Amino acid sequence: MTEHKASISLHTGRTVAEISPLIFGGFAEHMGRCIYEGIYDPASPLADERGFRPDVMSALKEIKYRIMRYPGGNFVSGYRWTDGIGPKEGRPRRRALAWRSTETNQFGPHEFMDFAQELGTEPMWAVNLGTGSIQDAADLVEYMNLPTGTYFSDLRAKNGHADPYGVKYWCLGNEMDGPWQIGHMDAHSYADKAVEAAKLMRWTDPDIKLIACGSSNTAMPTFPDWDRIVLERAGDHIDYFSMHYYAGNPSMYRASDDPDTDSYLASSVQFEEHADVIAAAIRLAKAKNRSKKDVFLCWDEWNVWYKDTSGDGAWLEAPHVSEEVYNLEDALVVAQWLSTFLRKADVIKIACLAQIVNAVSPITTRSDAILRHTTFYPLALFSNHASGHSLDLLVKAPTHETQLYGEVPLLDASASFDAASGQGALFLVNRSQTESLDVTLNWEDAAPQGFSQGWQMSGHDAQAVNSFEAPDAVTAHEIALPALDGHRATLTLPPLSFTALLTRHAPPHS
Ligand code: AHR
Numbered sequence: 389m390t391e392h393k394a395s396i397s398l399h400t401g402r403t404v405a406e407i408s409p410l411i412f413g414g415f416a417e418h419m420g421r422c423i424y425e426g427i428y429d430p431a432s433p434l435a436d437e438r439g440f441r442p443d444v445m446s447a448l449k450e451i452k453y454r455i456m457r458y459p460g461g462n463f464v465s466g467y468r469w470t471d472g473i474g475p476k477e478g479r480p481r482r483r484a485l486a487w488r489s490t491e492t493n494q495f496g497p498h499e500f501m502d503f504a505q506e507l508g509t510e511p512m513w514a515v516n517l518g519t520g521s522i523q524d525a526a527d528l529v530e531y532m533n534l535p536t537g538t539y540f541s542d543l544r545a546k547n548g549h550a551d552p553y554g555v556k557y558w559c560l561g562n563e564m565d566g567p568w569q570i571g572h573m574d575a576h577s578y579a580d581k582a583v584e585a586a587k588l589m590r591w592t593d594p595d596i597k598l599i600a601c602g603s604s605n606t607a608m609p610t611f612p613d614w615d616r617i618v619l620e621r622a623g624d625h626i627d628y629f630s631m632h633y634y635a636g637n638p639s640m641y642r643a644s645d646d647p648d649t650d651s652y653l654a655s656s657v658q659f660e661e662h663a664d665v666i667a668a669a670i671r672l673a674k675a676k677n678r679s680k681k682d683v684f685l686c687w688d689e690w691n692v693w694y695k696d697t698s699g700d701g702a703w704l705e706a707p708h709v710s711e712e713v714y715n716l717e718d719a720l721v722v723a724q725w726l727s728t729f730l731r732k733a734d735v736i737k738i739a740c741l742a743q744i745v746n747a748v749s750p751i752t753t754r755s756d757a758i759l760r761h762t763t764f765y766p767l768a769l770f771s772n773h774a775s776g777h778s779l780d781l782l783v784k785a786p787t788h789e790t791q792l793y794g795e796v797p798l799l800d801a802s803a804s805f806d807a808a809s810g811q812g813a814l815f816l817v818n819r820s821q822t823e824s825l826d827v828t829l830n831w832e833d834a835a836p837q838g839f840s841q842g843w844q845m846s847g848h849d850a851q852a853v854n855s856f857e858a859p860d861a862v863t864a865h866e867i868a869l870p871a872l873d874g875h876r877a878t879l880t881l882p883p884l885s886f887t888a889l890l891t892r893h894a895p896p897h898s
Contacts, residue, residue, distance in 0.1 A: 392823045394785035394798070399832040400805045400812070400893070403777040405734035407804055410510070411726075412771035413740040414453040415689060416500075417461035419487050419699075419747045424706035425755075426745035427503055428495045432755045438502060439495075443758050447751050448507055448744060451764070452771045455510040455557065457688050457740045458500050462486035464562050465518025465570035469528050472496020473547050485570060487709060489701030497532065501553050510557065512599075512688070512740070515589070517561030517581055518571025526588035529558070533593045557597050557738070559688065560585055563604040563632060565614045575614045579621035586625040599628040599686045599738075602666060606633065606658070607641035612665050619673035619683070628686035628738060631666055633659070634748075635721055636694025649717055649850050651792035653819040656724035656800050658793070663687075663728065667735040685735050689742040690725060692718040692763065710747045712761075716862050716884060717850040719762035723817050723886040726770040727802035730815070733778035741767065759856050765845055765864035766815075769888040773813040776806025788820065798825055799881075805893075812836060812891035818881035821850065825881045832875075836891035839869040839877070846885035864888070
């Protein structure tokens with residue numbers, strides 16, 4: 389019989405790497421109701437004069453997104469950025485072919501920058517390498533980043549913003565490996581175009597950071613050759629390499645339609661493997677090119693997505709597409725994904741949850757209210773409390789057998805320690821659907837002075853959800869803190885649970 393006891397040994401000096409705050413990022417695409425009726429909703433009685441809603445803004449601020457990718461996604465590969473500037477009444481209505489919807493262009497570059505500024509997040513722009521030319525990409529950099537005195541920077545000033553926006557992060561297209569993508573290419577053609585776009589964009593503004601497209605997911609027939617080829621050709625021209633993946637129960641990438649919760653709750657095995665493969669491809673390309681350039685991972689689309697995968701907007705404005713309703717098990721998978729980012733803090737430097745409102749999102753809006761789904765809570769807890777360095781933990785836990793991943797530990801764990809503030813954070817998922825897990829924490833170096841706060845999400849029903857009628861059915865609630873006995877503490881994790889615990893350590897030199 390399995391003993392449901394686990395242990396975690398921590399040493400505040402045994403670290404993986406410094407945590408990049410940009411792993412707590414989001415993604416806002418012109419898809420469904422993410423922009424219109426999401427972050428921009430002038431028709432709502434709640435909206436301010438810019439069309440932003442305080443309720444949406446404050447929920448987004450709770451998650452504390454540090455970087456925001458925009459404007460797509462598949463949308464960007466058919467987007468003319470010049471449609472979205474100038475007086476609103478003169479902006480063209482167009483068919484957005486990626487999601488079969490109607491784009492009014494009432495929200496464009498300036499509105500996005502206002503939104504990013506209000507949110508306090510770093511903007512990350514994707515350029516169109518589908519129907520767009522390398523010249524269009526460089527023109528957009530000129531429009532956003534150059535001081536006045538050139539055609540596009542003067543146009544920006546004429547449109548109300550004399551100062552350069554200084555957008556630092558730029559994605560070279562989106563999912564160009566996918567046959568569904570407007571302007572899809574093979575790896576060699578994409579790599580050539582990305583290199584030429586990179587050259588022009590950097591010549592326009594040498595301070596920008598560039599992100600090339602990796603595979604759209606690990607089930608692509610071209611994975612991971614696409615990644616290897618693009619990295620070998622473009623590795624010296626970029627700073628980051630993108631990863632995309634959507635998890636599900638059952639996954640939309642697998643043949644079987646049968647849910648399998650034990651396998652689903654072991655998803656971080658898949659996330660780690662994916663990151664390891666692409667990190668290896670980066671190292672291989674670097675060695676092959678005799679290069680000195682470091683390239684880091686930018687997991688700029690990640691989320692759970694399998695229940696509502698509709699993408700047909702029927703040519704409507706702000707159609708209801710892909711409005712996922714997340715349940716408890718989805719929240720536990722999101723928590724494991726965030727723990728994966730911490731465990732891989734040495735290679736993953738940017739990550740963007742896809743997406744932030746309504747479409748594939750932790751928040752759903754009505755014109756008069758918003759709903760926080762289950763996944764909102766792990767996102768907010770990690771983003772607000774994981775800081776400093778990620779710790780290299782020694783975890784011992786019982787295992788159980790899963791269909792997709794074989795023997796998997798029941799405990800998924802990550803931790804951070806911020807030497808400057810003396811705050812530690814632990815993030816724990818008990819994957820078992822039936823058994824609680826007694827976990828002993830053991831600090832190998834200085835013990836904390838105590839625990840300062842703790843939260844937990846758990847329940848008996850892996851499919852339990854929140855709704856406008858019962859918005860707090862599945863949330864993270866504060867828990868009683870475990871007692872500290874010298875260097876050790878023990879706590880019990882209920883089945884199907886996520887726990888976040890904060891520790892307080894003596895400030896340095898006290
Ligand atoms: O986030 C939704 C879509 O998923 C994005 O537009 C695309 O890049 C991915 O396939």
